[in-house]
Amino acid sequence: KQEVTQIPAALSVPEGENLVLNCSFTDSAIYNLQWFRQDPGKGLTSLLLIQSSQREQTSGRLNASLDKSSGRSTLYIAASQPGDSATYLCAVRPTTGGGNKLTFGTGTQLKVEL
Amino acid sequence: DTAVSQTPKYLVTQMGNDKSIKCEQNLGHDTMYWYKQDSKKFLKIMFSYNNKELIINETVPNRFSPKSPDKAHLNLHINSLELGDSAVYFCASSQGAAYGYTFGSGTRLTVV
Numbered sequence: 001k002q003e004v005t006q007i008p009a010a011l012s013v014p015e016g017e018n019l020v021l022n023c024s025f026t027d028s029a030i031y032n033l034q035w036f037r038q039d040p041g042k043g044l045t046s047l048l049l050i051q052s053s054q055r056e057q058t059s060g061r062l063n064a065s066l067d068k069s070s071g072r073s074t075l076y077i078a079a080s081q082p083g084d085s086a087t088y089l090c091a092v093r094p095t096t097g098g099g100n101k102l103t104f105g106t107g108t109q110l111k112v113e114l
Numbered sequence: 115d116t117a118v119s120q121t122p123k124y125l126v127t128q129m130g131n132d133k134s135i136k137c138e139q140n141l142g143h144d145t146m147y148w149y150k151q152d153s154k155k156f157l158k159i160m161f162s163y164n165n166k167e168l169i170i171n172e173t174v175p176n177r178f179s180p181k182s183p184d185k186a187h188l189n190l191h192i193n194s195l196e197l198g199d200s201a202v203y204f205c206a207s208s209q210g211a212a213y214g215y216t217f218g219s220g221t222r223l224t225v226v
Contacts, residue, residue, distance in 0.1 A: 032214070038155075106156065107156075
């Protein structure tokens with residue numbers, strides 16, 4: 001059974017700092033991994049999607065890496081801003097079976113302070 | 115022009131009532147899902163439909179019944195609501211394994 005863990009559970013940083021969020025998964029048989037952000041009381045916004053054959057994806061100040069063999073992904077946020085404050089979730093999709101369901105991590109709650 | 119839309123956004127109801135949540139996607143995706151986010155913010159799949167056919171049915175009480183009249187719609191009907199059903203329910207859609215999910219904004223259900 002796939003289990004996805006995110007560390008740290010919560011993080012508070014001053015504005016402008018670069019930071020790394022971690023995601024680990026127990027079963028490396030994944031098709032892809034997706035990072036989302038969730039603002040309080042809101043839905044999930046997709047940030048980056050990394051296919052299992054890829055090592056990283058970039059969008060603006062965000063960079064996500066994937067090491068499938070070790071069961072790890074990181075989300076790097078450069079020059080953090082207060083608007084980045086949200087909960088960040090990673091989710092993995094299995095290669096076979098499971099009906100393409102996503103298994104979500106436990107989330108990292110990020111607060112960027114002025 | 116909302117991609118995945120859910121109604122209602124908020125739902126407060128008494129125990130024992132029956133309620134429905136509706137979901138529509140205009141992305142042309144073949145697969146739709148219902149996820150439940152509990153009080154600890156953990157997201158877990160409930161159901162998945164591919165082109166109107168049920169393909170995932172996790173361990174969910176049979177008081178929950180999904181219905182997909184066409185591939186653009188997936189509704190969730192809940193009978194005899196219980197306090198423990200209080201949660202945020204998210205609808206999502208995707209097109210093929212290689213593509214990511216698109217989520218709706220959620221329906222916050224409160225059972226009193």
